[in-house]
Amino acid sequence: MTATDLPVTAGRKLPFVQAVPEAIAQCMRDDADVFLAGEDVAVYGSVFGTTRGLLDEFGPSRVLDTPISEIAIIGLATGAAAVGLRPVVDLMFMDFIGCAMDQLMNQLAKMKYMFGGKARLPVTVMTAAGAGTNLAAQHSQSLEAMVCHIPGLKVVMPSNAYDAKGLLTASIRDDDPVIFIVNKFLLGATSDVPVEPYEVPLGLAAVVRPGTDVTVVAHGRMVGEALAAAEALASDGISLEVVDPRTLQPFDLPTVLASVAKTHRALVVQESVRYAGIGAEYAAQIAEEGFDELDAPVARLGAPFSPVPFSPVLEQAYVPDAARIAAEARVLMGT
């Protein structure tokens, strides 16, 4: 399946926050082995609203509120998957992943390998990342690099409602553990979302804006910021090509290299802490495999090496935005 085979939109607008439960509902209708569990996902419909309505349709045997027990939530999914179910579990804020880390990295991610390949673990772990909502250091992190570093997991982070539904559907149907990261800043973002079920294939990047001068690799909330930067620079005659990996691990390097072969410059943008972030891996891969195409060193943009601050003034300075992306692009262009 390629991007051009994807279903055409039916012209229906849907916000990200509703695209998520629509994907879950369609997967649950399709497969009785799919169930949903997590803190406040049933009666309350999740604190983010991303599971609203599912309890009404599927009932308490398939949509379960859990205790505030992140270890047990991932263990529930791992054990249920090991004996044949297809769990979807919600970890609420991604910051809480630390509580569940053993189950995630030592059990769920490694069970198949440790068992010599015999286990099948079709688990989708939903979690919400991202700063910009004044929730401070323990409710704002984007920790995708931590999970991308663990063999056995796949990591997905959609930047819009269309991709959210398609990637979540693909994640639930996939036979491996997938960490599905929602950026909570994007929950209200609306795009064309077809009514029928569809998949956005895992491992396939999207060129969301074609351009000729600089390839900007951005994911999650940074895609919108990169598009705004591209719009701002267009009037100055600088053309950005924006590539959204969508699946953060495995990384679709071929699509990015094809873009770099055209632009000869690359800027990797992430919302999370720049140091040892996933962007460092992407930049290294681009430099290793695309060196002959590059007219300048690969540039990186990310958050400073500090926890996410509370003060709106500080937080705004913390998260990269369109202006900083545009400034970096200008530096790459030497203008």
Next chain:
Amino acid sequence: MPPSELAPTPAQLVDMHRRMARIRHFEEEAGKLVEGGKIPGALHLYVGEEAVAAGVMVHLDVDDQITSTHRGHGHVIAKGGDFKLMYAELFGKATGYCRGKGGSMHISDLDLGILGANGIVAGSVPIAVGAAFANRYRDTDRVTVCFFGDGASNEGAFHEAANMAALYQLPVVFVCENNLYGEFTSQPRHQRVTDIADRAVGYGMPGVIADGMDASAVFGAAGECIARARAGGGPSLLECKTYRFYDHVGVTGMRIPYRDEAEVDEWKGRDPIAALELRLVEEDVLTADAVAAVHQSVVAEIADAIAFAEASPDPDISSLTEDVYSNPIEPGGVR
């Protein structure tokens, strides 16, 4: 809870004895192999605790599941594990249960309902809850038994999993093998309670204590807990007081004194296999010759299994990165 009145039949006594003898000889030979440098890595031997595995497992069908620990060989054997595949795995051979990728601490056989030994203390407790959830989700009468130790009872994973199992009234039995040491730290030095079964009241489930050196006592207590779970009566915590005859790791460990020889000798005087054999002969269930024949047949089977393991090929280097995913994704979304 009062002591169980459930008693094994003569046939069940013989069955338990055979399982215990299989464990004992497997472990004695494994200990020699690791001390002799023939098996790489570390082994945690189950010698002394055989009555627990046998007394529990005699109640389980092949479709029932267990989760195990780092000291897991006994559980695997009692659940029907294959000596050849086990030894081959201990040798790290391609023919082993895990294709040489797991070793002693990760032996599993999903076809036998063995959801893995586990290298993380209490790591398998939440997984057992997940398997039990799946059993009920699919409306089966399968039961999951979760083995763990006194040390694991101090882990957060145990607490979260026990609470969740009780909350959902899942068909799981938590079997605590209290061998009085968490690694090298004695129980009075790692927790204030003497009876871990007391903790059950904090979760709203029955707590039961059994003499883990007496196969019949384990049989009775485990039988009631398993029958309750199977009938929809929810989880139980069964504490079996037992003792490991060898060190935490290997046979003789690093010879750093942490327990008295007198204590070891006293527990060895309560050898569960010797005690059961005395009863088998006294009650005319088996003759002394028949008991000896059990040992002879197991010893012969083990010799064959070790020969198979030693003659087996090492894993091919090409298999190193296999089995990480069920559905590997090539870059660019091409599967």
